[in-house]
Amino acid sequence: MASLFSRKVIAWQATHGRHSLPWQMRQGPYSVWLSEVMLQQTQVATVQNFYPQFLAKFPTVKSLAAAPLDDVLALWSGMGYYTRARNLHRAANQVMTDFGGEFPKTAEGLEQLVGVGRSTAAAIAAFCYGERVAILDGNVKRVLARVLAFEGDLANAAQVRLLWDKAIALLPTHNLKKTMPAYTQGLMDMGATLCHARAPDCVSCPVASICKASISKACEAYPIKKKKLKRxxxxxxxxxxxxxxxxxxxxxxxxxxxxxxxxxxxxxxxxxxxxxxxxxxxxxxxxxxxxxxxxxxxxxxxxxxxxxxxxxxxxxxxxxxxxxxxxxxxxxxxxxxxxxxxxxxxxxxxx
Ligand code: SF4
The missing domain is CATH 3.90.79.10 (Nucleoside Triphosphate Pyrophosphohydrolase)
Known part of the structure; x- marks a missing residue:
């Protein structure tokens, strides 16, 4: 199933995935990192407005690190979750002082940056270096939990780790420089455009024939998450x-x-x-x-x-x-x- 799954995702991404998001126009870890952090808790449509302004004002990690934090927060205004902006500024300074102005070249190294968790580090490493590492953000958890009919409770950290292991097993194994960016983008695009939390568009989905939740007509039963957030x-x-x-x-x-x-x-x-x-x-x-x-x-x-x-x-x-x-x-x-x-x-x- 693993290679069939990744081949289907990659083929679908080439023809139906998103290719013209502003951050896809630029290569390199700085712009990918920036977009990934912005997308952590903000809708794509909002990020599309903010990202070009942010990049115009801070075109390099060096310029971001040198800027006063107040300028960064002012430009972030409206995207919410300001801890991300404060961490972005701290991480830019980390890159300049601890890594000689260059982003680390592995997911493990990238995870040392403030505000960069395992999934964000994996996204940067997969897109920029073709590293064989799995992302597992909210959308991707939903896609994979459905494809695998994953019964674990994703409010439980041990079950999330288990799903992460399964996500790694599904990754492409060949020609990684090319396949990892396409596969990673494909999973993100499927989560954002097809596999909605409610009423997923299984008819248009490239993996419907092997998706266990879809086959058993129980898509919305996954992912399983029992613990409610305490407000x-x-x-x-x-x-x-x-x-x-x-x-x-x-x-x-x-x-x-x-x-x-x-x-x-x-x-x-x-x-x-x-x-x-x-x-x-x-x-x-x-x-x-x-x-x-x-x-x-x-x-x-x-x-x-x-x-x-x-x-x-x-x-x-x-x-x-x-x-x-x-x-x-x-x-x-x-x-x-x-x-x-x-x-x-x-x-x-x-x-
Ligand atoms: S077949 Fe449906 S439930 Fe399964 S991954 Fe595709 S959209 Fe999601």
């Missing part, structure tokens, strides 16, 4: 203070610490946050309390957490200050160029 909730009060300046409205923003207890929005610029309404009120002079305007609360959904955002607006006279609130004043136009969390960007854009 938490958090309420934050955000002080949306504005004042007139020579360039129009200015807004008070606070850069969140990189090493604070909460990693949410670390390094980004936010409206000053408070843990409670009382804490916010205590930071604002008593005389301004009658001018505080409480906006309707809204929910911002993160992977593991629902954040309830309570925005409290206050308009201050020109040049006034809020000494008990940390932050800096930015003209609105300048603020929108900073690295901002998505809900804060939305609020400021609507200001």
């Amino acid at each position: 938490s909730t958090e309420s934050i009060w955000l002080l949306h203070a504005t004042r007139k300046s020579r360039q129009g409205d200015a807004v008070l923003l606070q850069q969140r610490p990189l090493d604070g207890a909460s990693k949410v929005w670390a390094g980004l610029f936010s409206l000053p946050p408070f843990a409670s309404e009382a804490a916010l009120q205590a930071a604002v002079p008593q005389a301004l309390h009658p001018q505080l305007v409480f906006q309707p609360v809204f929910k911002h959904v993160l992977t593991h957490k629902d954040m309830w955002l309570h925005v409290v607006r206050v308009q201050l006279p020109a040049n006034s200050k809020l000494p008990a609130v940390q932050g800096d004043w930015f003209a609105l136009g300048d603020a929108l160029l900073l690295g901002l969390p998505a809900p804060i960007r939305k609020l400021l854009a609507a200001q």
